[in-house]
Amino acid sequence: MSDGGGQSPRQGSLSANRIALVDVNNFYVSCERVFDPRLEGRPVVVLSNNDGCVVARSEEAKALGIATGTPWFQVAPLARRWGLVARSSNYELYGDLSSRVMEVLGRFGVWQEVYSIDECFLGLPGSEAQLRETAARVRAAVGRYVGVPVCVGVAPTKTLAKFANHIAKRNPGMGGVCSLDSMPAGEIERIQSRVPATGLWGVGRKTGQRLAALGIDSIADLKAADPLMIRKRFSVVLQRTVLELNGTPCIPPIDERADKQQIMFSRSFSTPVTSSEQMDQVMAVYAQRAAARMAEDGLRATVLTVTAGTSRFSGGESSFPSASVQLPAPTQDPIQLTRAAVAAMRGCFEPGQKYVRAGVLFSGLEPADAQEAFDPFVSELEQRHIGDLLGSVRAKFGEAAIGLGQGGMAEPAAWSMKREFSSPKYTTDWSELPVVRA
Numbered sequence: 001m002s003d004g005g006g007q008s009p010r011q012g013s014l015s016a017n018r019i020a021l022v023d024v025n026n027f028y029v030s031c032e033r034v035f036d037p038r039l040e041g042r043p044v045v046v047l048s049n050n051d052g053c054v055v056a057r058s059e060e061a062k063a064l065g066i067a068t069g070t071p072w073f074q075v076a077p078l079a080r081r082w083g084l085v086a087r088s089s090n091y092e093l094y095g096d097l098s099s100r101v102m103e104v105l106g107r108f109g110v111w112q113e114v115y116s117i118d119e120c121f122l123g124l125p126g127s128e129a130q131l132r133e134t135a136a137r138v139r140a141a142v143g144r145y146v147g148v149p150v151c152v153g154v155a156p157t158k159t160l161a162k163f164a165n166h167i168a169k170r171n172p173g174m175g176g177v178c179s180l181d182s183m184p185a186g187e188i189e190r191i192q193s194r195v196p197a198t199g200l201w202g203v204g205r206k207t208g209q210r211l212a213a214l215g216i217d218s219i220a221d222l223k224a225a226d227p228l229m230i231r232k233r234f235s236v237v238l239q240r241t242v243l244e245l246n247g248t249p250c251i252p253p254i255d256e257r258a259d260k261q262q263i264m265f266s267r268s269f270s271t272p273v274t275s276s277e278q279m280d281q282v283m284a285v286y287a288q289r290a291a292a293r294m295a296e297d298g299l300r301a302t303v304l305t306v307t308a309g310t311s312r313f314s315g316g317e318s319s320f321p322s323a324s325v326q327l328p329a330p331t332q333d334p335i336q337l338t339r340a341a342v343a344a345m346r347g348c349f350e351p352g353q354k355y356v357r358a359g360v361l362f363s364g365l366e367p368a369d370a371q372e373a374f375d376p377f378v379s380e381l382e383q384r385h386i387g388d389l390l391g392s393v394r395a396k397f398g399e400a401a402i403g404l405g406q407g408g409m410a411e412p413a414a415w416s417m418k419r420e421f422s423s424p425k426y427t428t429d430w431s432e433l434p435v436v437r438a
Contacts, residue, residue: 017110017123017124017125017126018123018124018125018126018131018154018155018156018161018179018181019121019122019123019124019154019155019156019157019158019160019161019249020109020121020122020123020124020135020138020152020153020154020161021115021119021120021121021152021153021158021161021162021164021165022105022119022120022121022122022138022142022150022151022152022165023118023119023150023151023153023165023169024101024118024119024142024148024149024150025148025149025150025151025169026056026057026058026059027056027094027098027117027118027148028046028055028056028087028089028090028094029044029045029046029056029057029058029061029087030148030149031090031093031094031097031148032044032046032087032090032093032423033147033148034097034146034147034148035423035424035426035434036423039058039085041060042058042060042083042084042085043057043058043060043061043063043064043066043082043083043084043085044057044058044060044061044084044085044086044087045057045058045061045066045072045075045084045085045086045087046086046087046088046089047072047086047087047088047089047421048089049089049267049268050268050269050270051072051086051088051421052071052072052268053069053070053071053072054066054067054068054069054070054071054072054075055068055069055089056068061084064082064084066084072086086421087421087422087423088421088422088423089422090422090423090425092425092428092429093423093424093425093426093427093428094117095117095428096427096428097146097148097427098117098118100145100146101118101142101146101148101150102114102120104141104142104145104146105120105122105138105142107141108122108124108134108137108138108141109122109123109124110123110124110125111123121158121161122138124154128179128181128182131154131179131181132154132177132179132182135152135154135177135179136152136175136177138150138152139151139152139175139176139177149176150176151165151168151169151176151177151178152165152168152176152177152178153165153166153167153168153178153179153180154177154178154179154180154181155179155180155181156180156247156249157244157245157247157248157249157250157251158201158244158249158251159200159201159202159241159244159245159251160180160244160245160247162200162201163180163192163200163201163219164178164179164180165178166195166199167191189220192218192219192220192223193218193219193220193221194218195218195219196208196217196218196219197211197212197216197217197218197219197221197222199219200219200222200241200245201241202237202238202241203222203238203241207234207238210233210234214233219245222241222242222245223242223245223246225242227239227242227243230242261363261365262361262362262363262365263290263293263294263297263299263301263361263362263365264290264359264360264361264362265286265287265289265290265293265359265360266286266307266357266358266359266360266361267286267357267358267359268356268357269282269355269356269357269358272310272354272355272356273308273354273355273356273358274351274352274353274354274355275351276346276349276351279308279345279346279349279355279358280342280345280346282308282358283306283338283341283342283344283345283358283360284338284341284342286341286358286359286360287304287334287337287338287340287341287342287360288334288337288338289360290337290360290361290362291332291333291334291337291338291362292334294332294362294365295332295368298367298368299332299365299366299367299368300330300331300332300365300366300367300368301327301330301331301332301337301362301363301364301365302326302327302330302363302364302365302366303324303325303326303327303362303363303364304324304325304327304337304340304341304344304360304361304362305322305323305324305325305344305360305361305362305363306321306322306323306341306344306345306348306358306359306360306361307320307321307322307358307359307361308320308321308322308345308349308355308357308358308359309355309356309357309358310353310354310355310356311354311356316354317353319350319353319355321345321348321349321350322348323344323345323347323348324344325340325343325344327340330364330366330368332368337362341360345358
């Protein structure tokens with residue numbers, strides 16, 4: 001996968017250059033601070049959907065002992081005393097700033113792989129001194145052009161680059177950059193012997209427990225393990241980790257991984273949905289959001305699935321309606337998909353139940369490069385361009401700017417996701433652009 005002009009790596013070229021892992025520090029919080037400098041130096045948390053739990057923390061919030069996953073209602077009574085600031089998840093802002101970060105990073109690498117919303121791998125050529133200089137320039141450029149802080153780890157393999165990034169984050173004196181080539185071998189070994197194997201990319205808690213039963217507790221222990229034994233007892237994935245720890249690049253590029261199998265848009269409601277009319281609105285909105293994602297990926301679906309659910313803790317009768325529909329022909333047309341989603345849910349919806357969440361899922365995905373079947377009630381010209389039209393308007397004026405039928409409601413419905421502490425979108429909504437006064 002390439003982005004921002006960078007080229008995707010080929011397996012044979014990975015060893016010719018060093019690999020950098022660039023990671024935005026406390027990404028959601030850093031995005032909030034870009035447009036609100038008053039948050040600098042203060043404990044800040046970002047909350048999950050419906051302001052339920054803490055999903056991101058500033059370093060100051062971590063120092064207060066606030067853990068990821070902590071319910072907000074437990075922390076809220078102490079917020080004033082701590083000077084704690086809460087923000088609702090502002091996914092529109094985070095997504096836009098992520099794309100800007102990746103565009104800047106793509107200017108530096110001979111290849112680029114976007115790994116997640118706040119991380120990417122870069123291929124960096126040059127000598128040891130040049131690598132450190134480039135890594136420092138990367139960090140400075142992202143800070144200047146986007147305004148978020150990043151750390152850069154440079155090493156011969158992806159696993160070691162992740163490890164180097166880990167060192168950079170935990171050692172402020174390194175200036176946010178760690179190149180393993182610049183560190184004494186003895187120092188690297190000392191750190192690896194002190195960090196548990198579960199502190200390594202891709203090694204989870206259960207795998208760590210199985211490794212510990214074999215006497216493999218630290219990263220250094222795993223590095224010294226027999227790769228063939230690891231493959232036999234665990235998996236080829238963990239064997240690759242061992243090889244990468246020893247300097248052999250063997251984790252394939254992102255563009256060689258399996259294609260996306262499904263696309264889903266699912267949310268919890270701020271207030272329960274009890275009527276068929278409300279659920280029609282939900283299905284219309286969610287189907288169009290999922291269809292927009294599918295169009296961005298250049299895909300179309302052959303199967304549509306709708307789901308809804310009551311709370312497992314409500315104490316009353318539970319209801320979890322679900323229905324799958326085989327579409328007449330593969331499509332990404334939002335008109336057909338919205339109609340299908342509404343109709344499918346009507347067939348299994350139970351009026352009077354208090355539904356707290358719902359979702360629309362598209363599967364059986366394929367490239368959208370063949371002719372679609374056309375709706376007889378919509379002209380060929382309209383159907384060919386309606387998806388592109390909706391997408392272009394949303395891209396320019398925001399997600400809420402346009403929609404089909406009930407999906408185009410001007411005001412959020414009562415069931416819409418709770419975002420009591422939401423900051424403005426700033427960069428994706430004309431009405432919420434920041435205003436600068438001299």
